Amino acid sequence: MTTLPTHARVVIIGGGVIGCSVAYHLTKLGWHDVVLLERKQLTSGTTWHAAGLIAQLRATANMTKLAKYSQELYGTLEQETGVATGFKRVGSITVALTDERREEIYRQAAMARAFGVDVQEISPTDVQAKYPHLNTQGVTGAVYLDKDGQGDPANIALALAKGARQRGAVIRERTRATSVARQGRRITGVDWQAEDGTSGHITAEHVVNCAGMWGREVGEMLGTNVPLQACEHFYIVSEPIDGLGPLPVLRVPDECAYYKEDAGKMMLGAFEPVSKPWALSGIPEDFEFDQLPEDFDHFEPILEWAVNRMPMLGTAGIHTFFNGPESFTPDDAYHLGQCPEMDNVWVAAGFNSIGIQSAGGAGMALAQWMEDGAKPFDLGDVDIARMQPFQGNRSYLAQRSTETLGLLYADHFPYRQKATARGVRRSPLHTHLLDHGAVMGEMAGWERANWFANPGQDRAYAYSWGRQNWFPNAAAEHAAIRTGVGLYDMSSFGKLRVEGPEAEAFLNHVCGADMSVPAGKIVYTQFLNPRGGVEADVTVSRLSETAYLVVTPAATRLADETWLRRHIRGRMVVITDVTTSEGVLAVMGPKARDLMHAVSPNDFGSAAHPFGMAHQIEIGMGLARAHRVSYVGELGWEIYVSADMAAHVFETLIEAGADHGLKLCGLHAMDSCRIEKGFRHFGHDITCEDHVLEAGLGFAVSKSKPDFIGRDAVQRKRDEGLQTRMVQFRLTDPEPLLYHNEPVLRDGQIVGYLSSGNYGHHLGGAIGMGYVPCAGETAQQVLASSYEIDVAGTRVPAECSLKPLYDPTSTRMKA
Structure with a gap:
């Protein structure tokens, strides 16, 4: 040994x-x-x-x-x-049996080309030619990748x-x-x-x-x-089939099945919609090359579909019925x-x-x-x-894992929400939002109002690649923010209190912007890595001489806290997650100031409360902190209120809002507003490999601070010039929808893909953002080109801009 x-x-x-x-x-x-x-x-x-x-x-x-x-x-x-690895490039085919699935796989094919993968959309006739054993009845489309394989x-x-x-x-x-x-x-x-x-x-x-x-x-x-969590995973292997030679791997996700030829036998595997978690009390100590008991009843529906789809399975004997465990994440x-x-x-x-x-x-x-x-x-x-700490909970994993295995082959619709293990984390306003028609989505375990149903409307998603059932609801909410006043819940956003005698010096080291600001000042900034890439996109509010509040996206709160902790390095600083201590309500729109004056005796005029400042206020019979910032590009305030008073403040705003046309809004509307304004979305538009200057965020990076993480990389980029630029696009045809990853074509050639997409209800078309190569080019040269976006194989002309298409001078936000 x-x-x-x-x-x-x-x-x-x-x-x-x-x-x-x-x-x-x-x-x-x-x-x-x-x-x-x-x-x-x-x-x-x-x-x-x-x-x-x-x-x-x-x-x-x-x-x-x-x-x-x-x-x-x-x-x-x-x-x-x-x-010998047994690796063979036999190719792969994915077939669609519905129009929705065809849209999905054609969008994937377009995306693949942008990623440099060779892929072809093929017809049912082409499928039959490549896979003569297949019953192509009902096939609406397919894609073929010739370099895929098996081993x-x-x-x-x-x-x-x-x-x-x-x-x-x-x-x-x-x-x-x-x-x-x-x-x-x-x-x-x-x-x-x-x-x-x-x-x-x-x-x-x-x-x-x-x-x-x-x-x-x-x-x-x-x-x-x-x-x-380990789940049972099933497949069968047939007896040898006469004349069966090498074939592409075949996936039929609408029937939850995949097929693989191996040594003259056919393997049929399944990702069934409701799976079976295994070993909830722990994996047996002696587990080694083991398989689990057969469950033919569980597998039978998949097999029935498969015999119809692959008729030779109806006559071939089953050599192996295999059930083995595999691990799945939330x-x-x-x-x-x-x-x-x-x-x-x-x-x-x-x-x-x-x-x-x-x-x-x-x-x-x-x-x-x-x-x-x-x-x-x-x-x-x-x-x-x-991953959030609670997601290691055994009961949570047992529930969620019944769904996640099947999601591998489910329709990957935009905005699709998990159905299991829901309701774990709730805003202090959760019940109030439900009472007003909220339809919840989930992010990092948080239940969040994504849109509000009208009276009598089904409070559920009807998924599609086209305009989903909530599209008109989000359009109305978007319009309220643009023309009146909207209210949405931001309580799930992460809140990290950074305090101590060295808090200012510490944050000046970690943040690109200057943190040496007066108490009450709100600073938009990024945590940069040594390459100048964006590790976090946050706002930092100075609460006092020794205390700051860092506000992060809900999904990255833990990652952002971890980044901070790994850079303390002996400084006299304490970091505390205070996310659940405060509810946050965003009051946004041109009539936001009128509503705030109706619920508070404080002065919300620009002279008394300028943009980028946080003030303590009275509101209703309670107290709060009003941050004058906006992620939707309109006049507005984010109201931070202790969790015990959050419901009272919500009720106060709703009651007063009746006289000001207040409309409750969801986070879908928030996102459509932010993309019109060209605001970046962390994890999509900006990541650790996207240079902060190429992301168009140079305004948020100090030119005078002597030292901070990424400073040298920022200076080099300023000296050498940009290799890419973040560009905003609007489709000139108002019908197609954008989500993300759609290829960007410049003068007929693919040059990149969209990092994010949504519909711009005010601008009247789908909006996308993405990076365009620009080495040695001026901004004017980038904008002088002709641009198209590939939507499921169709090229749609788009106008482009380096400045926000909506309110490029931010006069509305700072009014």
């Missing part, structure tokens, strides 16, 4: 394809003291029974980049290691493991990580126990949790939150990155049945992140910091 060292630069826990990939890529970067511990045998958890489908196309540019990397790596791995999951993992060993990694099977030594926010070592009775301790600089469906429990041992995205709770604990787990196609890219990205101490590119989709 391999001798284990007493010290390692990194200990990796888990020997599935993910752990092997992390070891492979770390050693490729020159890490020598790499130790991988596997409790049983390599691949014995989930990897060994994976279907081995290897597809390139994912939902975003960087996830597609990682998937492309995986298939390219697997194409060369056998030559490097001598281990042998176990051998891919073993090839990665061999590559890691060849460069010095120590991989020890039948050896459990049993406990850890911890000092503050760091793990200092890992205790291990082998099946032969030997044991020991490895001091470690880093620990990586690659424990797959054991990831939650290993996360607990490491002091971190890794929400995932949002169907895997967990990757540095855990927020610890400074040297990393995770790559919870791969939602796409572990084989993701492993290569995920291992590469995590290894580079560990090497550099910074993300190699935007990984916000999968960054473990997106």
